[in-house]
Amino acid sequence: MSKQQRTSIVGIILAVVVGVLVALAGSDGSRTVGSISVFALCGALAYLINWVAFVPANIAKTEHYFDLTGSITYITVTLLAAALSDELDARSVVVTVMVLVWALRLGTFLFRRVRRDGRDGRFDAIKVDPLRFLMTWTLQGLWVFLTLACALAIITGTDREDFGVVAVVGTIVWIIGFAIEVAADRQKSAFKQDPANDGRFITSGLWAWSRHPNYFGEITLWLGVAVMALPVLSGWRWVTLISPVFVVLLLTRISGIPMLERRAAKRWGDDVEFQEYVARTPVLVPRPPSR
Known part of the structure; x- marks a missing residue:
């Protein structure tokens, strides 16, 4: 057994163990449902969908x-949580709608991007190795479950609280994050679809404020869900x-920003204009463009 195979097996086991601990x-x-918690059932379903x-x-x-599949997992797990949880209150309903809207929008966007580009370069070396590929799908199950944890705590919890100030604040934070993510994705898609921008990097719109505004929006909207969960x-x-x-x-240390920063540096690292863009633009948290 190769070192890569051993690493993949360890990764799969760790992903399952972490999921079990969070489920508990x-x-x-x-x-x-019977003697099984709805929260744990949702976690199991997240893994099962990706393994299938x-x-x-x-x-x-x-x-x-x-x-x-990731988006389908978010939607299915959230709907299961809502279906098996009686007496949904306003907080639960709002969070359910938030997750469904976000998952439908992002899943459609990413699927169209893959169809347009033909392939996802991240998987070139992964999909030819069954164990490594399985680890990737298992990690997606864990990713969905952990990301949904606060939302599931709201929906499946026996404690219900009035939709108060904290929930309003969380909702506003989510709306801001969602708007930023959608705007950033649309701006980049429009930029890439223009033949005049072939081989260039985007520096306009929200991308003049941050090198990864879509990820900032993603982090912000899930922070909003966590704020909504605090009272319960x-x-x-x-x-x-x-x-x-x-x-x-995940986005700042593992698969998001680090991977894209390495790609960008490899492609445009010697470009003076790119170097200036990196120097004046924050990597994540937006700020007004500097001259």
Whole structure:
């Protein structure tokens, strides 16, 4: 067994163990079906959907449906949580709608991008190795479950609170983050579709304020969901606040910004205009463009 295969197996095991631990914590105060908590059922479903989708993807050696499967997982898990949780209050309904709107929008956007570009370069070396490819799908199950943790705590929890000031603040934060993410994605798509911009990098719109405004929007909207969850968290369910922390770490330290920064440096690192853009533009948190 190669080192890469051992690493993949360890990654799969760790992804499952972390999911189980979060499921146990989130089950504290969760509604149940029989003797099983709805929160834990949602976590199991997140993994199951991705493992099932892995089978045909591995046979065809394709990543075309990876992002789409992620969105489907978000939608299915959220709907399951709502369906199995009685007496949904205003907070639960609003959070459910938030997740569904975000997942539908992002999933459609990413699927269209893959269809347009033909392939996702991130998977070139991964999809030819079954164990490594399986680890990637397993990590997506964990990604969905951890990201949804605060939302699931709200929807599946037995504690209900009035839709007060904290929930309003969280909703506003989510709306701001969602608007930024949508605007940034649309601006970049329009830029890339213009033949005059072939081989160039975007420096206009929100991309003049941040090198990754879409990720800033993503982090902000999940922070909004976490804020909404604060009044209904208790006991071990406080562990679900791992949601915004996980999103920040994932996008700023693991698969988001670091990967894209390396690609950009490799492609345009010797370009003086690119060097000036990097020097004057923050990597994540937007600020007005400097001259």
